[in-house]
Amino acid sequence: xxxxxxxxxxxxxxxxxxxxxxxxxxxxxxxxxxxxxxxxxxxxxxxxxxxxxxxxxxxxxxxxxxxxxxxxxxxxxxxxxxxxxxxxxxxxxxxxxxxxxxxxxxxxxxxxxxxxxxxxxxxxxxxxxxxxxxxxxxxxxxxxxxxxxxxxxxxxxxxxxxxxxxxxxxxxxxxxxxxxxxxxxxxxxxxxxxxxxxxxxxxxxxxxxxxxxxxxxxxxxxxxxxxxxxxxxxxxxxxxxxxxxxxxxxxxxxxxxxxxxxxxxxxxxxxxxxxxxxxxxxxxxxxxxxxxxxxxxxxxxxxxxxxxxxxxxxxxxxxxxxxxxxxxxxxxxxxxxxxxxxxxxxxxxxxxxxxxxxxxxxxxxxxxxxxxxxxxxxxxxxxxxxxxxxxxxxxxxxxxx
Ligand SMILES: Nc1ncnc2c1ncn2[C@@H]1O[C@H](COP(=O)(O)OP(=O)(O)O)[C@@H](O)[C@H]1O
Ligand SMILES: [Mg+2]
Numbered sequence: 001x002x003x004x005x006x007x008x009x010x011x012x013x014x015x016x017x018x019x020x021x022x023x024x025x026x027x028x029x030x031x032x033x034x035x036x037x038x039x040x041x042x043x044x045x046x047x048x049x050x051x052x053x054x055x056x057x058x059x060x061x062x063x064x065x066x067x068x069x070x071x072x073x074x075x076x077x078x079x080x081x082x083x084x085x086x087x088x089x090x091x092x093x094x095x096x097x098x099x100x101x102x103x104x105x106x107x108x109x110x111x112x113x114x115x116x117x118x119x120x121x122x123x124x125x126x127x128x129x130x131x132x133x134x135x136x137x138x139x140x141x142x143x144x145x146x147x148x149x150x151x152x153x154x155x156x157x158x159x160x161x162x163x164x165x166x167x168x169x170x171x172x173x174x175x176x177x178x179x180x181x182x183x184x185x186x187x188x189x190x191x192x193x194x195x196x197x198x199x200x201x202x203x204x205x206x207x208x209x210x211x212x213x214x215x216x217x218x219x220x221x222x223x224x225x226x227x228x229x230x231x232x233x234x235x236x237x238x239x240x241x242x243x244x245x246x247x248x249x250x251x252x253x254x255x256x257x258x259x260x261x262x263x264x265x266x267x268x269x270x271x272x273x274x275x276x277x278x279x280x281x282x283x284x285x286x287x288x289x290x291x292x293x294x295x296x297x298x299x300x301x302x303x304x305x306x307x308x309x310x311x312x313x314x315x316x317x318x319x320x321x322x323x324x325x326x327x328x329x330x331x332x333x334x335x336x337x338x339x340x341x342x343x344x345x346x347x348x349x350x351x352x353x354x355x356x357x358x359x360x361x362x363x364x365x366x367x368x369x370x371x372x373x374x375x376x377x378x379x380x381x382x383x384x385x386x387x388x389x390x391x392x393x394x395x396x397x398x399x400x401x
Contacts, residue, residue, distance in 0.1 A: 005033075005034055005035045005036065005055075005130070005133050006031075006034040006035060006036045008036075008055075008137075009036070009053065010053035010054075010055060010136075010140060011035075011036065011055035011056075011133050011136060011137060012036040012037060012038060012054060012055055013030060013035055013036065013037040013038070013054075013055055013056050013057070013058060013129060013133070014037070014038055014040055014046045014049050014050070014054055014056075014057045014058070015027055015030075015037055015038065015039050015040065015057075015058045016040045016042070016043055016045075016046045016057065016058065016059045016060065016063060017039075017058070017059075017060040017063075017090065018041065018042060018043075018060065018062075018063055019060065019062065022060065022090075023039035023040070023041075024039055026039075026058060026125065027039050029122045029125055029126060030125070030126065030129060033126040033129075033130070035126070035129060035130070035133065036055075043059075043063050043068055046059075047071075050075065054085070055086075055132070055133045055136045055137075056085075056086040056087070056088060056129060056132040056133055056136060057085070057086075057087050057088070058088045058090065058129070059087060059088070059089055059090065060089075060090045061089055061090060061091045061092055061103060061107070062092065064089075064103075064106060064107060066106065069106055069107065069109055069110060070109075072087075072109075072110055073109045073110065076110070080143070082139055082142040082143045082146060083139055083143070084135070084139060085136075086113075086114065086132035086133075086135055086136055087110060087113045087114070088113070088114045088115075088116060088128060088129060088132055089107060089110075089113050089114070089115050089116070090116050090117075090118055090120065091103070091115050091116065091117050091118065092117075092118060093117050093118055093119065114128055114131070114132060116128055156335055156347055156350075156351075157347075157351055157354075159345065159347065160345055160347035160348060160350075160351045161276065161351075163345045163347065163348075164276060164279055164280065164283075164348075167283060168220070168245060168279065171245055171246060171248065171249055172216060172220055172245060175216050175245065175247060175248045176213055176216055176217075178248065179209035179210065179212045179213050180209075180213065182205070182206070182209045183206045183209050183210060186202045186203075186205055186206040186209070187202075187206065189202045190202045190203060190206075215244065216244070216245070219241040219244050219245055220245065229270075230268050230269055230270055231268070231269075231270075231271060232266040232267075232268060233266055233267050233268070233269050233271045233274060234266055235264055235266075235267060235274075235299055235313050235315060235382075236261045236264065236299065238271060238274055238275050238278060239259075239261075239278055239297055239299065239315065241275065242275060242278045242279045242282055243257060243259075243282065243297070245279070246279075246282055246283070246286060249286050250286060250295065253286055253289055253290060253291070253292060253293075254291070254292030254293075255286065255289050255292060255293055255294070255295050256293075256294045256295070257294075257295050257296075257297065258294060258295070258296045258297070259296075259297050259298075260296070260297070260298045260299070261297075261298075261299045262299060262300035262301060264299050264300060264301050264313045265301055265311075265313060265384050266384075267312070267313050267359075267382045267383075267384050268384070269359045269382060270355075270358075270359075273355045273358070273359075274355070274359070274382070276351070276352070276355065277352040277355050277356060277380065278315070278317070278380075280348035280349070280351070280352050281317045281352065281378050281380075282295070282317060283348070284348065284349075285317060285319035285321060285376070287321075287340065287344075288319055288321025288322045288323075288376065289319055289320065289321040289322075293319060293320040293321055293375075294319070294320045295317070295318070295319050295320075296316070296317075296318040296319075297315070297316070297317055297318075298314075298315070298316040298318070299313065299314070299315050299316075300313070300314055301313060301314075301384075302314045302381070304362070304381055304383070307362075310383045310385055311383065311384050311385055312361070312381050312382050312383035312384050312385070313381070313382050313384060314379060314380070314381050315379070315380045315382075316377055316378070316379045316380075317377070317378045317379075317380075318375060318376070318377040318378075319375050319376055319377075320374065320375040321374065321375055321376060322369065322374055323367045323368050323369035323370070323374035323375055323376055324365070324367040324369070324376055325369050329365070329367065332349055332365065333349050333350055333353050334346075334350065335347055335350040337350075356380055356382070359382050359383075360383055361380060361381050361382040361383060362380075362381045363378065363379070363380055363381075364378070364379045364381075365377070365378055365379075366379075
């Protein structure tokens with residue numbers, strides 16, 4: 001690993017020792033040990049270099065001023081979470097005195113630094129810098145791992161979207177098929193009917209069925225044509241379009257739907273993503289009520305009991321299905337956790353909770369597997385306050401960056 005120090009440009013060492021030939025001599029020693037380094041004549045020059053990836057910095061204590069300490073502190077505070085930039089400080093030798101104590105107080109805000117007292121033995125310098133670079137190399141490994149994880153999460157979200165799209169497509173085909181079958185039958189009746197009165201009746205019925213088909217088409221388009229930024233959303237509209245697309249599945253499982261919508265305030269958010277959350281929750285409820293049951297969808301304006309009583313909209317999806325056992329409950333929001341074998345992806349709740357978090361909202365679950373009273377209630381809170389919109393916007397810009 002040591003020989004790689006000079007190969008990896010991210011592990012170069014900046015050397016700031018303005019007095020005499022110090023910087024040059026330090027660089028000579030480091031280069032002999034195959035450590036890439038760059039002497040900097042002034043602290044400002046080194047500062048400019050820090051814009052590029054840097055392994056560590058060696059700094060002579062006498063170049064530290066309170067202003068410099070302050071700007072270093074700001075720089076260290078703005079590091080990404082994986083980074084803990086190594087700073088090697090060359091201190092002045094001598095006994096403890098008022099001035100050495102002052103210097104040590106001055107460097108306090110810099111936190112985690114490696115101190116080397118001058119005169120330094122070349123071996124001590126090399127081994128200290130190597131320790132710093134090994135630590136830095138591990139930080140880069142963490143950074144790379146985090147990046148990979150981020151990419152994998154994007155891919156997972158995409159695959160859940162595809163799975164939902166697949167399920168919706170099947171559900172839509174089902175939905176459209178029924179009215180089309182009815183229209184085919186009605187057309188046959190019209191063709192074979194002798195009475196004008198009957199013909200009119202069948203034609204009216206056929207046109208009602210076609211209205212249903214066009215409703216389904218427009219709800220489907222809502223899933224497809226989503227605005228890319230946050231907009232004002234009517235939650236009843238979102239819930240109704242999801243329920244409408246699941247109508248056939250709800251009917252064929254013998255599920256009764258009870259809606260209780262208060263006159264809720266519009267929320268700011270990403271309509272496509274919120275639709276995805278409710279499509280998943282309602283899909284899960286249907287899966288849990290294979291042999292019938294009741295699906296209650298409630299919506300009201302609330303002040304969240306925690307988080308400083310923020311105003312917002314609460315949507316409750318309650319089913320009288322199988323309920324969730326304590327074992328399943330523990331792993332509910334983990335990616336790939338599913339009890340549905342090949343028909344589940346186990347990504348629905350994981351994606352849903354991250355979407356709700358992105359809207360600064362919360363998800364709560366209550367469930368019972370007691371056979372007399374089994375069922376599950378998912379409760380989603382989406383805040384309506386202005387501050388949440390700003391957070392959502394900044395989150396979106398970060399995701400794009
Ligand atoms: N309403 C519900 N009733 C019973 N179990 C549920 C309900 N919602 C979620 N679950 C359980 O949580 C698991 C994970 O759900 P989810 O993340 O949506 O993945 P998937 O639906 O693909 O299995 C499900 O497999 C199921 O066991
Ligand atoms: Mg699911």
